[in-house]
Amino acid sequence: MTPNIRLTGPTPLAPSVQEAASGQMISHRSQNFRNILRDVVTRLKPLFGTAEPPMPFTTSGTGGLEAAVVNTLEPGQRVLAVKVGYFGDRFAEIAQTFGCRVVEWALPWGEGAEPSDLRKKIRESAPLDAVLLTHNETSTGVLNPLEGLAEVIRAESDALILVDGVSSVGAVPIEMDRWGIDVLVTASQKALMAPPGLALVAAGKRAMTNAQKNRIPRYFFDFSRMRAAVDEGTTTYTPALSSIFGLQAALALIEKEGLPAVYSRHQRLSKACRDGLSGLGLQPFAKKGFESPSVTSMLVPTGFSASAVRQRLQDQHATFIAQGRAQWKDSLLRFGHMGWVSQKEIQDLIDAVKAVLSC
Ligand SMILES: *Cc1c(COP(=O)(O)O)cnc(C)c1O
Numbered sequence: 001m002t003p004n005i006r007l008t009g010p011t012p013l014a015p016s017v018q019e020a021a022s023g024q025m026i027s028h029r030s031q032n033f034r035n036i037l038r039d040v041v042t043r044l045k046p047l048f049g050t051a052e053p054p055m056p057f058t059t060s061g062t063g064g065l066e067a068a069v070v071n072t073l074e075p076g077q078r079v080l081a082v083k084v085g086y087f088g089d090r091f092a093e094i095a096q097t098f099g100c101r102v103v104e105w106a107l108p109w110g111e112g113a114e115p116s117d118l119r120k121k122i123r124e125s126a127p128l129d130a131v132l133l134t135h136n137e138t139s140t141g142v143l144n145p146l147e148g149l150a151e152v153i154r155a156e157s158d159a160l161i162l163v164d165g166v167s168s169v170g171a172v173p174i175e176m177d178r179w180g181i182d183v184l185v186t187a188s189q190k191a192l193m194a195p196p197g198l199a200l201v202a203a204g205k206r207a208m209t210n211a212q213k214n215r216i217p218r219y220f221f222d223f224s225r226m227r228a229a230v231d232e233g234t235t236t237y238t239p240a241l242s243s244i245f246g247l248q249a250a251l252a253l254i255e256k257e258g259l260p261a262v263y264s265r266h267q268r269l270s271k272a273c274r275d276g277l278s279g280l281g282l283q284p285f286a287k288k289g290f291e292s293p294s295v296t297s298m299l300v301p302t303g304f305s306a307s308a309v310r311q312r313l314q315d316q317h318a319t320f321i322a323q324g325r326a327q328w329k330d331s332l333l334r335f336g337h338m339g340w341v342s343q344k345e346i347q348d349l350i351d352a353v354k355a356v357l358s359c
Contacts, residue, residue, distance in 0.1 A: 001317070002318070006319060006336050006337065007336050008138050008190075009190045009338075010190075011190060011193050011338055012339070012341075013193065017340070020245045020249035021246030028239055029234060034234060037234060037235070040244060040248050040251060043255060044202075044251065047169050047254070049175035049176045049178065050176040050204070051177060052202050053227070054201060055223065055227060056230075056235060056239060056244065057199045057200075058243075059197075060189075060199060061186065061187030061190070064166070064186070064187060064199025065166075065185055066094050067218075068162045068183040068201065068203075069098055069100070070098060070217075071183075072160055072183060072203075072211060072214060073098065073214065074100075074214055075098065076100070077100050078100070078103065079129060079130045080102075080121060080128050080132070081102050081104050081132045082105050082118065082131065082134070082144075084113060084134060084140060085109050087166070088106075088132075091134065095132060112137075115145060116152075119156060122152065122156045126157065127157070128159040131157075131160070131161055131162070132162050133149055135164060136166075136172065136294055136295070138166070138295050138334075139325045140285060140286060141292045141334060142286045142290045143286075145290075146163065146174065151180075154180045160183070160207060161181050165186045166186050166187050167191065167292075168186070168191065169184065169190075170192045170193070171190075171263070172263065172266070173263050176202060181204065182206050183202070183203050183204070185200070186199070187199050188243050188246070190338055192251075193254075193338075193339030193340045194243055194249075194250045195242060195243045198240055203223055207223070208223060211223040263293075265341075266337070267293050270292065270293045270296060273337055273346050273350070276347070277298050282298035282299060283299040284296075294336065295335065295336055295337070296335045297334045298332070298333050299333075300333060301357070309333060309353070309356055310323050313352055317356070321349075322334040322336065
């Protein structure tokens, strides 16, 4: 049975990506590598909506979030963390770890942040040096209205806007430069449909200026060093070459399909997934209007255990999904549909869930 990988990350690899990622090693100081990296960086820019070159750090998404914090913030600075789930908690924890004074705005899981509420929070917690946002909260299947949130932050303050876009970049339109986002972080293994191993981090002018004077110690994650290397067509240290090869092939697929088509496919499949599963008696967890195009979260019908459903999908249907986190572990199921996904796989998923619930 071909596995139906509906995890929320890592996402499945297209055949051309698998092939590229299994390529032979080359020197990361060779002209061949410079050509590949320049191509990757150029092709990433429209996905971030920026003219700045996204920097490839060999790490996971969390490493990218840490890089955002250690380059732009100072110990003792006031940071507002907008938390709508597990990954929002993590971003806040990273800022705390490096000595920032974190003001937390925690919403109930399943809800998204409304720009009008954020305006109040910013006024209450002023002055602020930065605001941490999760664009797409993978633990709850919630998409925050990033454009509106960024607009409010820009209008109300000079705070830097640091965004976790790990499960949104490549699935949802983002205009980093136009919306005034200072740092946008993603990772190779989510909607970019490449192997794990890379955090891609774009930093705007204000963030790069901060990076030059900021006092949090860092070496590997230094933006200035990495930016200088990327401008030369290489990376500071040995990169995850296989992931870069895979990413290049994945970006070629995205370019071939066309970004507008990629974004509308995510919308379409997300709706098909939610509607199909609702028809089986599962209940959408994300508040209406905040449903994520990349991850669908559904409450299992009463009397069912999410762990048992997930295990049976795996054992009987080779269908791999994720469960809820924390207190939602046994009541919530999460279905990934970002990256390399077809309508048929979503239909197969719904059919498999139906079979599991009826036996
Ligand atoms: C997956 C994910 C992360 C963490 O990524 P890792 O690569 O596992 O470190 C962070 N934020 C969001 C929104 C994610 O979906």
